[in-house]
Amino acid sequence: MASGRTWHDRHIGYFFIFPATLMLVAVLVFPAFITMKLSLTPEGGSGRGLTLGHYQKAFQDPVLLKTFLNTFAFVAWSLVGHLTVGLTLALALNQALPGQTFFRLVALIPWTIPDVVAGIIFRWALNPIFGCINPLIRVVFPSFPAEFQWLSNPTLAFPSVILANIWRGYPLVMVMLLAGLMAIPRQLYEAAEVDGAGRMRRFWHVTLPGLSTIILIALALDMVWEFRRFALVLTMTGGGPGTLTEVLSTLVYKTYFQFFTFEYASAMAILMSIVLFLLSMPYIILVGRKQ
Amino acid sequence: MVIGFSGIGSAQVKIRFQTWHWGEKPVFFALEEFMNGFNKANPGIEVVRDDSRYADKESVYIAQSQAKSAADIAHFLHRAIPQLADRGYIMDLTPFIEKEGGQKFLDQWDPKALEVCKYKGKIYCLPDYANPLALLYNTVHYKEAGLDPNKPPATWVEFLDYARKLTRAGRYGVGLIGARQEGLFMRLNPWIWSAGGDYLTPDNKRSALDTPEALEGFKFYIELSTKHKVVPPGVIEQGAQEVRTQMAHEKVSMNVAVIQAPLIIKAINPNINVPEVFAAAPIPVNKKKVTTVEYGMRVISAFTKNPEETWKVYKSWYSKDVQMRNFNIYGVISARLDVKNSPDIGKNKFAKVFAAQGPYTKIEPSIPEWPKIGDAMITAVQEAFSGMKTPEAALRDAHLATNRALGVQ
Numbered sequence: 001m002a003s004g005r006t007w008h009d010r011h012i013g014y015f016f017i018f019p020a021t022l023m024l025v026a027v028l029v030f031p032a033f034i035t036m037k038l039s040l041t042p043e044g045g046s047g048r049g050l051t052l053g054h055y056q057k058a059f060q061d062p063v064l065l066k067t068f069l070n071t072f073a074f075v076a077w078s079l080v081g082h083l084t085v086g087l088t089l090a091l092a093l094n095q096a097l098p099g100q101t102f103f104r105l106v107a108l109i110p111w112t113i114p115d116v117v118a119g120i121i122f123r124w125a126l127n128p129i130f131g132c133i134n135p136l137i138r139v140v141f142p143s144f145p146a147e148f149q150w151l152s153n154p155t156l157a158f159p160s161v162i163l164a165n166i167w168r169g170y171p172l173v174m175v176m177l178l179a180g181l182m183a184i185p186r187q188l189y190e191a192a193e194v195d196g197a198g199r200m201r202r203f204w205h206v207t208l209p210g211l212s213t214i215i216l217i218a219l220a221l222d223m224v225w226e227f228r229r230f231a232l233v234l235t236m237t238g239g240g241p242g243t244l245t246e247v248l249s250t251l252v253y254k255t256y257f258q259f260f261t262f263e264y265a266s267a268m269a270i271l272m273s274i275v276l277f278l279l280s281m282p283y284i285i286l287v288g289r290k291q
Numbered sequence: 292m293v294i295g296f297s298g299i300g301s302a303q304v305k306i307r308f309q310t311w312h313w314g315e316k317p318v319f320f321a322l323e324e325f326m327n328g329f330n331k332a333n334p335g336i337e338v339v340r341d342d343s344r345y346a347d348k349e350s351v352y353i354a355q356s357q358a359k360s361a362a363d364i365a366h367f368l369h370r371a372i373p374q375l376a377d378r379g380y381i382m383d384l385t386p387f388i389e390k391e392g393g394q395k396f397l398d399q400w401d402p403k404a405l406e407v408c409k410y411k412g413k414i415y416c417l418p419d420y421a422n423p424l425a426l427l428y429n430t431v432h433y434k435e436a437g438l439d440p441n442k443p444p445a446t447w448v449e450f451l452d453y454a455r456k457l458t459r460a461g462r463y464g465v466g467l468i469g470a471r472q473e474g475l476f477m478r479l480n481p482w483i484w485s486a487g488g489d490y491l492t493p494d495n496k497r498s499a500l501d502t503p504e505a506l507e508g509f510k511f512y513i514e515l516s517t518k519h520k521v522v523p524p525g526v527i528e529q530g531a532q533e534v535r536t537q538m539a540h541e542k543v544s545m546n547v548a549v550i551q552a553p554l555i556i557k558a559i560n561p562n563i564n565v566p567e568v569f570a571a572a573p574i575p576v577n578k579k580k581v582t583t584v585e586y587g588m589r590v591i592s593a594f595t596k597n598p599e600e601t602w603k604v605y606k607s608w609y610s611k612d613v614q615m616r617n618f619n620i621y622g623v624i625s626a627r628l629d630v631k632n633s634p635d636i637g638k639n640k641f642a643k644v645f646a647a648q649g650p651y652t653k654i655e656p657s658i659p660e661w662p663k664i665g666d667a668m669i670t671a672v673q674e675a676f677s678g679m680k681t682p683e684a685a686l687r688d689a690h691l692a693t694n695r696a697l698g699v700q
Contacts, residue, residue, distance in 0.1 A: 044377065128525040129542060147524045152469075154679045238471035241527050241677035242670045257350035259662045260374040 032273075039266035054267035063243070064251070064268060068275075071248045074162060074233075075226045081166030082222055083215070086173030091207075093174075094181045104178075111171035119235025122164040126150040151237055158245050161236050165229060172225070173218045180214035181207070213286070220283030227276050248272050304600045309341035309362030311348055317554060321620040329607050336600045341365075346472070349374075356380040361592040363601040364608070366419075369407040369586040370473060373659045376410045381590040383413040387602045401649075404626035407586050407657060416588040417609050418626035420617070422550045423584045423648035424477055426572045432457055432544040443572035447485075447511060450545075450575040454521035457544040465515055466534035466543035469527035469676045471669050476655055478531075478547045479672065480583040483508035484653055487578045490664060490693065495656050498664075498693035500686055508577070510682040513675040527673045539563060547574060549585055550645040554622050571644040573651075584652035587623070618642070660696045667692035 040050040058064055093104050110118070125133050128147040137144045150160045184207065192202045230249035233239065239246035239254070252272065256265035308326065312318035326338045341362040343351045349371055355361035361380065375381045388396055397405060397414075404418035430440035436456045444450040454464030468475045483489065488505030491498060499505060516522040523529070523542060535552055537543045539559035546552070548571075557565045574582050589608060595601045607613065614625035615633065622639075624646050625631055631649075636642045655661055671689035674680040680688070 123528065127528060129523050129537065149525050152525045152527045152677055154677050240471055240670075240673045242674040242679055244679075253350070254666065257347070257353055258666065260353075260378065260659070 035266045035269055038263055039270045041263050043261065043263055045263070054264045055271070057264060058267050058271055064271075066243070067246050067248055067251045070158075070244075070246055071227065073158075074165070074229070074247055075223055077159075077162045078165045078169060078226045078229075079219055079222055081162065082170045082173040083219065085166060085170040086218070087177055087211075087215075089170070089174045090177035090181055093178055107174060108171045110168050111175075113168065115168070115229070115231035116235050118164060118168045119232040122160070122167075122232075123151065123236050126160060128152070152241060154241050154244055157237055157241055161233055161245050164236060165226070165232055168232060169222065169226065173222055176214055176218040176221075177211060180211045184210040216286060217283065220280060220286070224276060224280055224283075227272075227279070303337040304335060304597045305337050305339050306364065306597065306601050306604045307341040307362035308338050308364050308604065309343050309352075310366035311343045311345040312366070313340050313342050316558060318621045321617050324616065324620075325608060325613055329604060333603070336603065338604055352380065353378075356592065356594065359594040361594055363592055363595045363597065364589050364605055365592065366587065366589055367416075368473065369588065369654060369657065370661060370665075372408065372415055372588070372590070373410050373657055374662065375590065376413070376415050377659055380593055381415050382593045382595070382598070383415060384417070384591065384602075385414050388414060391606075399627055399629065401626045401628060401631060403649075403652070404586055407654065408588060410657070416590045417605075419587045419589055419609070419614075420623040421584055421586055421626040421631070421649070421652075422624055423645055423652045424481065424547050424549060424574065424582050425645050425648055426545060426574050427538070427548040427552050427569055428545045428572065429538070429541065429568055430570050431568050432462065432541070436544075440570060443570070444575045445573075447575050447577045451515070451519060451521070454515065454545065455519065458521045462541065463523045463537075463543045464521035464545060466529070466537050466546040467512070467515060467522045467526050468529055468531055468534055469516075469672055470530040470533070471673070472530050473665065474531035475669055475672065476665060477549070477583050477585060479509075479512055479668070480653070480655065481547065481574045481581060482512045482577075484581040484583075485574070485577040485579050486511065490668070491656050491697075495658050495697075497697060497699050498690045500690035500693060504578075506683065506686055509671075509675075509686050511577075513672070513682045513685075516676055517678065527676050535559065550624060550641060551622050553641050566640060569641075571641050573644070573648060580651050581653055582648045582651050584649075584654060586626070586654065663696035664693045667696065 039054055040052065042049065042051050042053070089107050093100065093107060097103070113121075125131050128134065128149050133150070134144065134146060134148050137148075138146065149156075151157050188206050188210070189202055192206050197205065228249055229247065230253065233245060233247050234250050234253070237245045239250050248268070249272075252265050252268045255261055255268060259265075308322075310318075310322065313322060322340075326340065329338050330336070343362075343365070348365075348367060352361055352365055352367075352375070356375075356378070367375070372381075400418055401421055404421045405414075408414050408416040408418060426443060428440075428443060433440040433453075436453075436459065438453055438456060444453045457464035468478045483505055486504045486508035488502055488508045489499045490505075500509075516526045523537060529537070531549075532555075534543065534546055535548070535555050536559055538546050538552075539556040541563075553565045553569055553571075556563065556569070573580070589605060591598070591601050591605060609627065611627060611629055614627050614630045615635070617623055618625060618630060618635065622642065624636065624642060630636075631646065636646050655665070667689045670692075671680075671685040674688075675682045675685040679685075
């Protein structure tokens with residue numbers, strides 16, 4: 001039996017997605033292809049043959065391995081921070097408080113600030129001479145050292161960058177969780193309350209199960225963002241002290257644009273993309289299942 | 292008829308002139324005067340502004356070159372020339388130079404500065420400015436610390452003694468750079484070299500950082516902060532501009548500086564009477580009198596669509612009048628001999644001291660591996676400053692990394 005749909009009806013969708021597809025090919029597929037090709041080209045672009053030498057070098061490069069570990073730590077701590085701050089604020093902003101809209105807008109401000117600007121703000125704020133953090137701490141704790149070093153301190157540099165990144169990135173998680181909270185039916189809370197569940201039990205047995213899918217999606221998306229975080233780290237520490245805060249994106253940038261070793265940097269970028277793809281798999285599967 | 296039409300419709304050839312100074316006073320005034328003056332005198336050619344930033348001038352140019360759309364004329368420091376030439380991004384200027392008279396034309400420039408433009412038998416640029424580094428100091432702080440402003444420190448021992456005496460009342464004796472930027476080398480080099488050390492062996496084949504002399508210079512630089520505490524805290528966060536800001540706000544009293552520093556300090560703090568308060572002197576000496584130099588140069592893109600017109604603009608920028616005006620507006624010392632040796636330089640309180648350092652200048656090796664070696668040195672400086680490693684261990688690691696970069700087994 002004919003569906004009644006004409007050829008035009010069945011194919012019009014392709015027409016609509018064509019511009020977006022073309023754009024994606026231009027800005028994503030084509031550069032990815034060039035990067036892949038470059039990663040297989042001998043050093044300096046010499047010769048016509050292809051080589052896997054850069055990948056071989058990458059697997060034996062202790063700096064790359066250390067940077068991968070740094071990046072995993074950076075992503076993991078950022079995700080923990082984003083979830084903690086994001087969930088706390090989402091719960092607070094879901095209450096019927098006076099000025100709710102105002103507070104929701106204020107909580108979104110860090111998300112509107114570009115990475116570079118956030119990096120510069122934190123670099124200045126944490127500066128031991130001209131910064132504002134040390135004087136603020138001294139208001140509460142007068143014995144706190146006036147010229148305390150944050151970004152120059154090997155123990156505190158990485159946590160400082162992560163804290164800045166938590167501040168800059170929590171709103172994405174917060175907004176998603178807030179939307180999830182608003183979608184949980186009121187009746188579930190009322191029923192739990194009638195059954196004698198206290199605040200904490202309602203949170204564990206109603207709120208968290210109701211948010212579980214959104215939490216997974218938010219964290220998966222956030223992980224992809226944080227894995228590629230670049231400008232914040234570059235402007236705050238440049239990867240220092242030494243290479244303590246070096247992350248993959250800053251290492252690839254340095255290797256490509258400062259060392260002029262385009263081919264090796266491309267191999268690093270491809271490896272980074274593969275790892276990122278593997279880490280995104282749970283999200284892709286989850287979204288696929290939902291559909 | 293045809294003539295009439297060509298007159299009306301003659302297209303302007305646009306030449307993109309790239310530098311990181313377009314948004315920066317007072318350099319901006321010199322650039323604008325050049326652009327307007329050239330455009331007025333050459334109706335068929337239009338020089339247009341093309342911005343880059345100091346920190347990512349190379350990355351912007353690489354990306355543009357890979358798209359074959361780099362600015363026709365671009366501004367770099369000497370370190371980038373070998374890499375840009377190796378990748379084929381910049382034009383060999385030899386044919387233009389031959390047309391202008393060959394060696395006779397080149398004789399107008401400081402031969403030492405010109406050497407930096409030569410790579411693998413070709414000439415990729417003309418040297419624009421050659422700014423030797425010197426010691427800039429606050430004479431008022433000297434007086435307050437009981438030091439004679441007319442007797443700046445001449446040796447390392449004196450320098451350390453002065454720095455200790457100047458570290459008082461919330462101020463520090465010296466401003467140092469520890470941030471990850473190429474400006475670090477200009478401040479570190481004189482100490483390494485004055486102790487008799489060097490980065491590489493004379494043939495540029497191996498690291499020379501394992502010598503006691505290199506360690507002595509490196510250690511002196513590091514210990515000004517870690518041991519003698521005459522440097523403001525957070526040294527690895529300080530770049531050149533941060534240190535100049537510290538000087539402008541009287542947080543530090545001495546700094547190894549470029550000649551533009553007095554003008555920049557004035558721009559940061561207009562309330563400070565720079566010519567009265569500051570003075571310049573040669574960098575204190577240990578075993579050798581040596582300083583380093585900032586060579587600025589302009590290159591022509593290998594992908595320019597209008598090489599003849601670009602050369603015309605290029606040549607105009609390097610003319611005596613423009614170079615002299617550049618000195619008068621923003622204080623850089625031209626590599627053109629007739630400008631460098633002009634009486635105007637000798638009359639300027641700061642310029643005469645900086646220019647007099649010319650014979651003692653030296654630069655890092657001009658080899659394609661330098662960025663990796665430099666990066667290893669910055670890592671060593673930061674690790675030693677932050678106490679992650681002793682100066683000995685940090686320099687030893689830099690030595691190993693340097694040899695790895697050079698392919699030494």
